[in-house]
Amino acid sequence: MAAQAIFDEMSGHDGESRDAYRILQDWLKSAPPQLLEHRREEAELFFRRVGITFAVYGNTEAEERLIPFDIIPRILSGKEWARLARGLEQRVKALNMFLKDIYGAREILRAGIIPPELVYLNPYYRPQMHGLSLNSDIYVQVAGIDIVRVDDQDFYVLEDNLRTPSGVSYMLENREVMMRLFPELVGMQRIRPIENYVDELLGTLKSVAPASSPWDPTVVLLTPGSLNSAYYEHSFLADRMGVELVEGRDLFVRDDMVYMRTTEGPKRVDVIYSRIDDDFLDPLVFRPDSALGVPGLIAAYRAGNVAIANAPGTGIADDKAMYSYVPDIVRFYMGEEPILKNVPTWRCRERESLSYVVDNLHELVVKEVNGSGGYGMLVGPHATAEACEHFKARILAAPDNYIAQPTLALSTSPIFTEKGLAPRHVDLRPFVLTGRDGVRLVPGGLTRVALTEGSLVVNSSQGGGTKDTWVLSE
Amino acid sequence: MLSRDADSLYWLSRYVERAENTARILDVAYRMASMPISYNGVETNEWESALITAGGVDQFRAVYGDATPENVIEYLAFSEANPSSIQNCFDTARQNARSVRSALTSEMWEAINSAWLDLRRYKARKIKVEDLPRFLNLVKEASLRYDGSAIRTMLRNDAYWFSRLGLYLERADNTARVLDVKYHVLLPQDAAVGGGIDYYQWAAILRSVSALVSYQWVYHQNLRPWLVADLLILREEMPRSLAACYAALSRHLDDISHRYGTSGAAQRQARATHARLTNRNIEDIFQHGLHEFLEDFVADNNRLGHAITNQYLC
Known part of the structure; x- marks a missing residue:
């Protein structure tokens, strides 16, 4: 049975408590049974009252829903984190260099490491970015890297999110709730703080301001609006940073400068933290039907009068087809072996891989190259024969659109259920900030957890939940 | 902002x-x-x-x-x-x-x-x-x-002031409309008829703006229709009166113009309406027609709403 092979974050392979979890486990043993239930209810009340909600597309019934929060923390030792942090920094640095290269000299293509059509035919490739020299050389200021593990040795990267990664507000709120609900438990160990994330984010954004901006540049957060699924996060971050939360209609461009409409008249904007897809940024350049964007924004950007974070066009580096080349990208730019592993990936665009994939669908996870949020994917071992056949036809019709990976025995972490503690699969999304002055990383991330027994899908749009993530100091 | x-x-x-x-x-x-x-x-x-x-x-x-x-x-x-x-x-x-x-x-x-x-x-x-x-x-x-x-x-900043403006404009509009719907029972000739039903009508007007008890504290006498109108139109100590709403509107518009260093049509209009309310007495208003007065007021109030929108909100 595969179940025996599964690695649990708390009890390892063999049921022995792992070091980082020892205090938690002792505390759980001594806690009265009703205490946890009581605290769980309090947590839910807190989230509901504060209105931390998440909109699920295509589900009008529950237009706003809470992401389930589990009260049992996920814990990483200081040593584990140190290795993970080094790997994250290395990977994000390399991806930034890759983007600069792709939109510049294109050495990696000339070196034959990446097939050029993967770049030029990529729907996220933005020719408008070509030859543009950014003030900071940074394309990805905010990255969310999804990490999984199958044992206590290695971390695998499941996915790089380099466009508009979300979830950091849950990371911060989860900690706040845990400190409120379990002060005694939190006080028993040395958990590294993450509350400075917002300051680090603002620092990062200010560091990439155009050279011509004032010493204290004006930063805004650009949101698609209150109907967007991550709107809560947008308003949370704007509020904590003390910057305006703007929609496209609040901004306008005159003489290649960006202004926002305020009660005191137009005000110049220097840095835009964009949470809108590239496609919608500027109807004059990208989708002409976009009502979310700002006409003329890209012209202002190209003139060097405003910084946009993340830069348009970063999507070529995080799609699932490019993913399989990231280890080569790290080697090419950093001259080092990648610290974080990739999950082995079959590219259906390659003939041998394709035939392997269609023959072994029932064992594989197949993903759409440009999909996200757990939409458009097939989890072979959990799919019916009929669903596999259906998916097979889709893959054969457009093999370039798909990659496949083995179903990993993702690690589990205990969650609190009506019947006591029970293991569920987890992943981790740490957030990596990159400014002109370097990489900033707060110790932790968002742990997502599949709430259904045996399920491997942790996405909040598919019923996943979250946990607080503790990194202990050594 | x-x-x-x-x-x-x-x-x-x-x-x-x-x-x-x-x-x-x-x-x-x-x-x-x-x-x-x-x-x-x-x-x-x-x-x-x-x-x-x-x-x-x-x-x-x-x-x-x-x-x-x-x-x-x-x-x-x-x-x-x-x-x-x-x-x-x-x-x-x-x-x-x-x-x-x-x-x-x-x-x-x-x-x-x-x-x-x-x-x-x-x-x-x-x-x-x-x-x-x-x-x-x-x-x-x-x-x-x-x-x-x-x-x-x-915080006492522009966000606060704009939220106050919305509240007082809406409140002034409501008080004026409550009065206007019942203005006929406030007219002096009806007062002579008197009778229970009128009393209840006057009391109802006061109650709908939470002013029944306040009336007694201000006037120390039985309900008189013109005093009901006086209380709801001209008395600044009555928090839902037109005068009180306009005192607040002028004050908060001034707060905004001091903070921003410029003023405009909204400030002028609020001040003018406020002045009209402070320089009148209720006999005057009845003489010129209560209904006409209230109609004009509602129109002025709407105009102020437009002025605020044009000056700050778009």
Whole structure:
């Protein structure tokens, strides 16, 4: 049975408590049974009252829903984190260099490491970015890297999110709730703080301001609006940073400068933290039907009068087809072996891989190259024969659109259920900030957890939940 | 601040205030309807007059026909066809609150959000006429909580001032309309007729703006129709009077112009209307016609709303 092979974050392979979890486990043993239930209810009340909600597309019934929060923390030792942090920094640095290269000299293509059509035919490739020299050389200021593990040795990267990664507000709120609900438990160990994330984010954004901006540049957060699924996060971050939360209609461009409409008249904007897809940024350049964007924004950007974070066009580096080349990208730019592993990936665009994939669908996870949020994917071992056949036809019709990976025995972490503690699969999304002055990383991330027994899908749009993530100091 | 945020705050306060006003109007109709009918030989339909005060009679007739208690309650409290129904007011208020969350304190957000959640529960099961007072209390308490949170927790900056402007414009409009619907019972010739029903009408007007007890403290005498009008139009110590609303509107518009260093049409118009209210006495107003006075006032008040929008909110 595969179940025996599964690695649990708390009890390892063999049921022995792992070091980082020892205090938690002792505390759980001594806690009265009703205490946890009581605290769980309090947590839910807190989230509901504060209105931390998440909109699920295509589900009008529950237009706003809470992401389930589990009260049992996920814990990483200081040593584990140190290795993970080094790997994250290395990977994000390399991806930034890759983007600069792709939109510049294109050495990696000339070196034959990446097939050029993967770049030029990529729907996220933005020719408008070509030859543009950014003030900071940074394309990805905010990255969310999804990490999984199958044992206590290695971390695998499941996915790089380099466009508009979300979830950091849950990371911060989860900690706040845990400190409120379990002060005694939190006080028993040395958990590294993450509350400075917002300051680090603002620092990062200010560091990439155009050279011509004032010493204290004006930063805004650009949101698609209150109907967007991550709107809560947008308003949370704007509020904590003390910057305006703007929609496209609040901004306008005159003489290649960006202004926002305020009660005191137009005000110049220097840095835009964009949470809108590239496609919608500027109807004059990208989708002409976009009502979310700002006409003329890209012209202002190209003139060097405003910084946009993340830069348009970063999507070529995080799609699932490019993913399989990231280890080569790290080697090419950093001259080092990648610290974080990739999950082995079959590219259906390659003939041998394709035939392997269609023959072994029932064992594989197949993903759409440009999909996200757990939409458009097939989890072979959990799919019916009929669903596999259906998916097979889709893959054969457009093999370039798909990659496949083995179903990993993702690690589990205990969650609190009506019947006591029970293991569920987890992943981790740490957030990596990159400014002109370097990489900033707060110790932790968002742990997502599949709430259904045996399920491997942790996405909040598919019923996943979250946990607080503790990194202990050594 | 962002014009759109200021606009959302302004409308957020307007809609909460409007919901409370509608609740008060329904409350009065409920009380009046429980009076013995045809007092003094006159039969009145208090539910109909609630409709007229709250506005939208024509639209009501198109949808419901008869002004039965159930229909009027449904229309004013819950109907989706009525943009100013209490339910719609809270929906719109919450939408505005959501889009401007970072300008609200968490107390204000929680006040709006929990009221909205409570009201949704009411909508699910249709309420009976006798449950009305409890429902209306909920609405009034939500408004008090929102307003109290704003006063106690907001920074005194432009965000606060714009939210106050919305509240006072809406309140002035409501007080003027409450008076206008009943102006005929306030006219001096009717006063001579006197009789119980008029007394109840005057008391109802006062009650609909929470001023029945205040009246006694200010005038120390029985209800006199022109004093009712005096209290609600000219007395600045009465918090829902037109004069008090305009004192507040001028003050907060001045706060804004001092902060921004410029003033404009909104400041001029508010000051002019305020001056008209402070330099009048009630005999004057009756002589020139109470109804005409109120009509002019409502139009001026709307114009001020437009001026504020043009100057700051778009």
